[in-house]
Amino acid sequence: MxxxxxxxxxxxxxxxxLEILSKYGKEIKIIAGxxxxxVQYHDRLxxxxxxxxxxxxxxxxxIELNSSEVSIGAMITHSQLEKSPQIKNYFPILSRAAAExxxxxxxxxxxxxxxxVNASPAGDLLSPLIAYEAKLVLLSSDEKNIIPAEQFFTGPKKTILKPNQLLTQIILPLPPQNCYSSWVKVGKRKALAISTIALAMVVKMSEDNQIIQGAKVCLSSIAPTPLEIKEVREEMIGKTFSQVNFTKLAQLVEDKISPIDDIRGTKEYRKEVARRIMIHCLEEIYSCWRDKCLPIN
Amino acid sequence: MSTHKLTIEFIINGQKRKIETTPFTRLLDLIRDDLHLTGTKEGCGKGECGACTIIMNHQLVASCLVLAPQADGAEIITIEGLGEKGKLDPIQEAFIETGAVQCGFCTPGMVLAAKKLLEENPHPNIEEIKRGISGNLCRCTGYKKIIEAINLAAKRLTQQLEEEKGKEKNV
Known part of the structure; x- marks a missing residue:
């Protein structure tokens, strides 16, 4: 060698x-798809x-499923994520994000x-993964690290991955029976769009489906890394849907982000859209919840 | 720079090929420059336009975003692999009949995208056709005639299949 x-x-x-990475990790590039x-190197291979x-x-x-979690191999393609019955069933917005x-x-x-690993601020899978509380398995020839996905990203195209490490699996805890999620990607065209802004939301309910026990809202393309708006948790957890003020939550999301102006949108545009897509996601989740609660005649 | 050479093997349009390449050669360049199969086009070189579309291991891919050594052991179909000698593929015929070819640069990729779509979904609706060709840009036709062509091809292929079934029954 x-x-x-x-x-x-x-x-x-x-x-x-891993052996190859420990020897040449600093010089060589890891290539998957x-x-x-x-694209980055198209004119300077x-x-x-x-x-x-x-x-x-x-x-x-x-893609492996056990009683508490799903493990997704790092080489699973977006098409496979989109079509996987397990992913569709347990993590529908991950499948939807992959499909777009x-x-x-x-x-x-x-x-x-x-x-x-590419860690684009606009990476389409990143906000759903964080909203579903994904963990990443990082292997090197001397150790195995499992870290929460949100700790992986440090800046645009920057991560904590060391030259001798390989991302091998993505682990997603199985959601409880009453789990609702919604996802919106806003871009300039239908295909091949780099998102202007995207929002993923996952809400976990108590066993009787009445009390909100978990709420994660994560946005992309509005910060150097995908960003969870943690304040949403405090506003939702322990409450019923009727106690939650959608307008207030959407305003909270708008206030907590400081996006930049770029070719795909201005700061003002992104803040306004963030508020609107937050309302949209809350309404989608609420209507799925309500449909499940209604007696079936 | 001295570049490491390596030999790869694959099946392209039904033919087994063994060829020397480098780790920095794109599959697109190998197909065009080394195999002289120039039906596959280079448009943007960044996976956005679909002119370099091929079918690799039964999947639609952009050959500008594949390294040649990544195709080692693969099964590849390019536009030259469609139809038989002197006889076009029904999809190609449908493109001609509906006038879906203008400058023709996107056509090889478009036809392969249509082929893949119809294999997976023999009766696509308009939205499904649009999604199937969403990775292929055409700057001439406005897509209308391309969509018509794929619709026509879908009908013809279904008809063909039924006729074949009918023949089998008669035998």
Whole structure:
């Protein structure tokens, strides 16, 4: 395993991949689907010293379900996330977010692991993952770290991932029976849109489906990293839906974000839209909850 | 820069090929420059336009966003792999008949996207057709005739299938 210039590694086993990273992690690029990496480097591929291609790591291409959690391999593509019956059933907004990424061509190649590691402030899967309380498994040849997804991102395209580490799995705790979620992505066109703003919301109810026990609202494209508005929790937890003021919560979301002006939208636009999509998500969740509560005739 | 050479093997349009490439060659360039299959086009080079669309391992992909060594062991279909000698694929015929080809640059990718769509969903509605070709840009037609072509192809393919079934019954 000599590192000649322009080396290409495609190991079959995870330990072998970790070994390669511990030796050459600082020089080489890890490639999964390539749908972000080859766009970034499309005119300067020659700058890359070498590749670690994950395509043969079948261990990373599985979605596994046990009694308390679902483990998603980092090489699962957006198309697979979109179509997986388990993901659709337990984590519907993750499936919906995956279905709206890029185009069929992009969804067939791009992976969940790549979306996370690329750490774009507009990464479409990131806010649903944080709203569902995802944890990330980071492996190196000497240790295994499991961290909450929100701690992974430090800035635009910046994460805590070390050169010798590989993101291998995304772990999602199974939601309780009464769990409701909603997701909105606002972009300039239907396909291939980089989001101007997106919001994911997950509400967990008590066993009798009356009291709100968990509430997570996470937005993307409004800060250097995906951002949870933690204040929403305090306003919702322990209450019933009738005790929650939607207008006030939406105003809270608008007040807590400080987006920037960029090519996809101004600060003012993003703040206004944040408020409106928060109302939309609350109403969607409320109507799903109400439909479930109504007696079936 | 000295670049590491490597040999990859794959099946393209039913033919087994073994070819030397580099870790920095895009699959698109290998297809066009090394295999001289120039039906596959380069538009944006960033996965946005779909001109470089191919079918790899039964999936629609943008060949500009695939490294050549990533295609090692793959099964690939390019536009040259459609139809038979002297006979076009029904999708290609439908594109001609409806006038869905103007400058023609997007057509190979568009036809392959249509092929994949109709394999997965033989009776798509308009919205499903739009979603199926949402990764392929056309700057000439306004898509209307392309959608018509895919609709027509869907009908023809269904008809063809029924006729084949009918023949089997008669035998």
């Amino acid at each position: 000599k590192n000649q210039e322009g080396q290409y590694f495609s190991p079959q086993q995870i330990p072998e991949a 390539g749908s972000d990496l080859l 020659y700058e890359i010293a070498g590749w670690l291609d994950l395509k043969n790591l079948t261990e990373l291409k599985k 990424i890029g185009s069929p061509q992009i969804r067939n190649r791009g992976t969940i692991g790549g979306n996370i």
